[in-house]
Amino acid sequence: GGDDLEGHDTEFERRFKIGDKLGQGAFASVYVCIDKDSGEESAVKTINKAAFKSESDYAATMNEIKILEGLDHPNVINLKGWIEGETKIYVVTDLAKGGELFDRIVQKEFYSERDAAIVVQKVAEALLYLHENGIVHRDLKPENILLMDDSDDAELKLADFGFAKAVDTSSETALLTSCGTPAYVAPEILTGKPYSLQVDMWSLGVLTYILLVGYPPFFSENQRDLLRMVKKGAYSFDPQYWDPISDSAKDLISNLLVMDPAKRLSAKEVLEHEWIAQSLDKDITPA
Numbered sequence: 001g002g003d004d005l006e007g008h009d010t011e012f013e014r015r016f017k018i019g020d021k022l023g024q025g026a027f028a029s030v031y032v033c034i035d036k037d038s039g040e041e042s043a044v045k046t047i048n049k050a051a052f053k054s055e056s057d058y059a060a061t062m063n064e065i066k067i068l069e070g071l072d073h074p075n076v077i078n079l080k081g082w083i084e085g086e087t088k089i090y091v092v093t094d095l096a097k098g099g100e101l102f103d104r105i106v107q108k109e110f111y112s113e114r115d116a117a118i119v120v121q122k123v124a125e126a127l128l129y130l131h132e133n134g135i136v137h138r139d140l141k142p143e144n145i146l147l148m149d150d151s152d153d154a155e156l157k158l159a160d161f162g163f164a165k166a167v168d169t170s171s172e173t174a175l176l177t178s179c180g181t182p183a184y185v186a187p188e189i190l191t192g193k194p195y196s197l198q199v200d201m202w203s204l205g206v207l208t209y210i211l212l213v214g215y216p217p218f219f220s221e222n223q224r225d226l227l228r229m230v231k232k233g234a235y236s237f238d239p240q241y242w243d244p245i246s247d248s249a250k251d252l253i254s255n256l257l258v259m260d261p262a263k264r265l266s267a268k269e270v271l272e273h274e275w276i277a278q279s280l281d282k283d284i285t286p287a
């Protein structure tokens with residue numbers, strides 16, 4: 001990353017042309033943007049300062065930018081630069097032309113074990129890197145995992161560091177802020193317990209589950225019921241859908257959707273899990 005795009009709203013407008021809309025969040029809209037000189041395409045998250053309700057909303061945006069600036073990994077979205085203007089903050093990143101993993105899952109309905117393992121491995125690589133650098137993402141879900149192109153083996157980037165936070169891993173200090181997305185949120189966040197990096201590993205368990213069967217482990221039309229299910233860790237492998245799936249896939253998920261964060265697999269342990277190795281080996285013809 002870098003902050004070489006300093007200037008004002010006009011500075012952004014002078015340098016870039018805005019293209020198609022890519023996404024919409026609470027404060028932010030994301031567009032394709034084109035460098036007027038080079039023709040290079042990027043994505044720009046434009047954050048409307050008028051929507052900020054307090055200094056802390058502004059601080060949250062700056063936190064997202066500062067965290068992105070410190071990161072450099074093939075599976076983490078790359079910050080190209082940012083500009084704070086009079087009315088907006090512009091955050092320019094690499095354009096993920098393949099869109100959200102969310103839409104890819106909807107399209108495919110579910111993934112083969114091999115294709116799921118490829119995704120899980122890449123996300124685990126991103127999490128290992130973040131966690132080694134003391135960053136917890138706190139909003140891991142398929143909407144925030146972006147694909148670089150439309151191919152089946154597209155490179156994948158973890159995005160949306162809006163809830164990400166630097167934690168002091170040398171001490172036992174923990175986080176208490178409640179955040180995330182109900183279907184993916186770890187139970188210790190909901191019960192108000194101090195929590196840390198392991199919350200991302202719970203979300204990875206939810207993601208792995210969804211990839212393999214196309215529906216989430218915790219689901220209810222009613223948000224209170226959903227949160228109650230997550231708090232209890234109440235999920236199952238319905239035989240109708242899970243019978244064809246390997247025991248090692250179930251073993252990985254069962255060791256991620258663990259109530260006690262200390263007993264949950266780490267990113268490193270996920271990468272070492274036999275399901276990843278096995279699934280990724282399958283297409284290799286023995287010599």
Ligand code: ADP
Nearest residue numbers: 022023025026030043093094095096143160162
């Ligand atoms: P929010 O904090 O509002 O959720 P995100 O950073 O998640 O904002 O961006 C919202 C959506 O915009 C994403 O889910 C994705 O669809 C799209 N998007 C964000 N960044 C990019 C990018 N670099 N390339 C392509 N699409 C992107």
Ligand code: MG
Nearest residue numbers: 025143144160
């Ligand atoms: Mg998002």
